[in-house]
Amino acid sequence: MDKQPNPVLLDALDPLITALRIGGFRVVGPTVRDGVIRFAELSSAAESPTGWTDAQEPGRYRLRQEGELVFGYAASPDSAKRYTHPPRTTLFRWDKGPIEPEIDAPPTALIGLRACDLAALAVQDRVLGGSAAYRARRAALFLVAVDCATPSAVCFCTSMGTGPKAEAGFDLALTELSEPHRFLARAGSERGAEILAALPHRASAPADLAAAADVTRTATARMEPRRFELDGVKEQVAAARTSPVWEEIASRCLTCANCTIVCPTCFCTTVEDGTDLSDGAAERVERWDSCFTFGFTELGGEPVRASGAARYRQWLSHKFSTWVDQFGEYGCVGCGRCVTWCPAGIDLVEELERLR
């Protein structure tokens, strides 16, 4: 967009949800389910996690009711990955001849993505952009970002340079403000601007902009205790190849693969061929895999990376070192999901510091 119009104030989310639904999008946003914040299809803002917040630490996640914010929580176990790079996709079918599967890419508005999530989408674009199915699913997304006001104790987006304020890659971005409760909204695309112009809104005042700046300042300060220096990490991790630290980490690592699967940038898949019993039909399916599973590096019946140490080293080295060689950026966006959702509570930031 040539000219950045002033942000405007929205008093409620429902008109936005309605406008997106009328625009043909299924609206997916945060909701409370089974004790966590999950993405689900929303029909109104009443399903949002208003008044809920989370407490996160390595290996632990708990929700509690506090405050009046709609987006008063940090990264949830879901990321946009489920929508851009689904857990299971049919690549190919055979039934007396080849059948090209249709690409399933319903127009979807994702509400509540944080700056780290947007950064992860940008990383995915570079990695998976060669796939027509990925491009179709990505093009079907309308992204409503929220400036993160409530990073958790495991978040480190400021260290990775990806947040907490949403800078780019969204159609609309909101800053949630209190006293009185309101949203400061700005457009990041032409279609975002069109939707915003059609919503009931008020002009913003300098005090609103100042309050929004405060949100980002406060969020940044919350992550200060966890801040680390990114410069040199690529070389230091590569140089730590024979460090005894890997073995020590492996003694705590369950090799369960949770870290990679909740990671919004981990993209690895395996391909499974299946045959049907009845009629000779066959199917080739791509599904999420992980560098922590045995099958991932299996060659001639045995895994190349047999030890937990080799597998953890592969993962961390990829994120902070070889990913840079491959794609020119880090494979980590600092969302902290791998830290919270590790049942053993292994903290990647702490491990990085020990390896340097």
Add this chain to the structure above:
Amino acid sequence: MSVPKLAVWKLASCDGCQLTLLDCEDELLSVAAKVEIAYFLEASSFKGRGPYDLSLIEGSVTTEEDLHRVQHIRRVSKHVVTIGACATAGGIQALRNFADVREFISVVYARPDYIATLEHSTPVSAHVAVDFELRGCPIDKRQLLEVLSAFLAGRRPVIPEESVCVECKERGNPCVMVAHGTPCLGPVTQAGCGALCPAFNRGCFGCFGPLRSANAATLAGLPGVTRTFSDFQEAR
């Protein structure tokens, strides 16, 4: 090409895994169309003669008779696949392997002298070569159909050696351990059930056996996990 002959055998077991084949319902006719179900006493008292192209064995070896039967099954079968935890790992009855089976018998049976059993409960693979071991207590229907399809097509079955966590995440379950503090064996257990228990907010209790790379010692050290199992011990 003649129709491949299928046999289903039972050793020391509860019948649940054989039942999974009958539970296939919708797919059962497809199976029956592709193979001749020659020997399957749970479904029919008809005993078709061998040799068999594929033998499914349920149950562990716990008697002298079982020892002879597995040798016989191996001799008359081109492929042998064990189905379920008993046939694959010895099953619950392998608890005797860590105790004195005579003591168990004296407590359980009114006439212990009627019981002839081996000191240990062992998997089929301890006695004869096994072509594939399908995990589960009981086995999963989808996985059984996959193994049958694979053997019919002459390919390797696609049975991933990954943790239950992978299926949990695929299904979209929140981690019951991290989010609820529920002890869960999922991180050290092989997938296959489709993460059934965590989908209902319960911890996994390991029906599909240990993950090949299981780090059980670490899991046991996590808060709550060992307590659950020691409470169980004390209650006993």
